[in-house]
Amino acid sequence: MLLKDKNIFVTGGSRGIGRGIALACAEHGANVAISAEDTAAERETLAATVAEIEAHGVKSAWVAASAENPDTGDRLVETAVDALGRLDVFINNAGICPFHSFLDMPRETYLKTVDVNLNGAFFAVQAAANQMVAQGDGGSIIAVSSISALVGGGMQTHYTPTKAGVLSLMQSTAIALGGYGIRCNALLPGTIETDINREDLSDTRKRDYMISRTPLGRLGAPDDMGGPAVFLASDLAKYVTGAALLVDGGLYVNLQ
Ligand SMILES: NC(=O)C1=CN([C@@H]2O[C@H](COP(=O)(O)OP(=O)(O)OC[C@H]3O[C@@H](n4cnc5c(N)ncnc54)[C@H](O)[C@@H]3O)[C@@H](O)[C@H]2O)C=CC1
Numbered sequence: 001m002l003l004k005d006k007n008i009f010v011t012g013g014s015r016g017i018g019r020g021i022a023l024a025c026a027e028h029g030a031n032v033a034i035s036a037e038d039t040a041a042e043r044e045t046l047a048a049t050v051a052e053i054e055a056h057g058v059k060s061a062w063v064a065a066s067a068e069n070p071d072t073g074d075r076l077v078e079t080a081v082d083a084l085g086r087l088d089v090f091i092n093n094a095g096i097c098p099f100h101s102f103l104d105m106p107r108e109t110y111l112k113t114v115d116v117n118l119n120g121a122f123f124a125v126q127a128a129a130n131q132m133v134a135q136g137d138g139g140s141i142i143a144v145s146s147i148s149a150l151v152g153g154g155m156q157t158h159y160t161p162t163k164a165g166v167l168s169l170m171q172s173t174a175i176a177l178g179g180y181g182i183r184c185n186a187l188l189p190g191t192i193e194t195d196i197n198r199e200d201l202s203d204t205r206k207r208d209y210m211i212s213r214t215p216l217g218r219l220g221a222p223d224d225m226g227g228p229a230v231f232l233a234s235d236l237a238k239y240v241t242g243a244a245l246l247v248d249g250g251l252y253v254n255l256q
């Protein structure tokens, strides 16, 4: 039980990587609140995931709050404090990756991707950090960046800069918040099979190619992200801040 009695918020926790992380935290004894995009479908998914979290005997709560709204960060913190009592760990995970070619990228696709992935992360992390500073005894902030912070993607020209930005945000907030005992780290997943890439990976040639590039011989699953997130959230990582942890089955280092 690495996270007993810690109070954690996971954005985009309804499904995919966020759900995998939320369930791993609950398995380790944490109370976990989650958010997702404000849609009718996500409200149902949030409620279902909250039931799975509570099955671990911990407290949970959900809020439907879209990341592109700069006020959302405050709503997330309010939800955590109202339901759990305080906020010890904040995990910014919500994100989108609408694959699209560069030359004809619609402006709205670019702007929405930046708003959700980067601007949303900034305001949410700022709100969480202010709550932790007010509590006065430190905390842990984790941002889900990507292997795509380090390498490019021809159909991801709008997306990869947001993931580099989120990594950079954790590096700078590690400095800004270190004096308050707040650690800030980034998780960099490789290719994890979720709804975000279901259509892209339905091309079996692409899927097989991605597997062939991965030394561990398979794509990732959401629960592969759980252990690394629990580690960074826990006191095992008490001297880890400003770090970037690749969780990619070895994909990044595989040149030849
Ligand atoms: N699946 C992958 O291979 C990788 C994913 N990532 C990152 O992991 C994070 C999670 O991705 P997945 O779990 O794969 O995606 P997913 O599509 O399975 O889940 C996305 C989650 O984010 C939430 N979300 C989407 N748009 C939102 C909005 N406008 N406001 C608030 N919440 C919103 C959804 O409600 C959902 O809970 C993203 O930031 C993504 O960039 C990074 C590297 C690889």
Ligand SMILES: C[C@H](O)[C@@H]1OC(=O)[C@H](O)[C@@H]1O
Residues within 6 Å of the ligand: 097, 145, 146, 147, 148, 153, 156, 163, 189, 190, 191, 192, 196, 197, 200
């Ligand atoms: C959505 C992609 O499949 C996924 O997202 C990323 O950040 C990486 O580029 C992965 O391949």
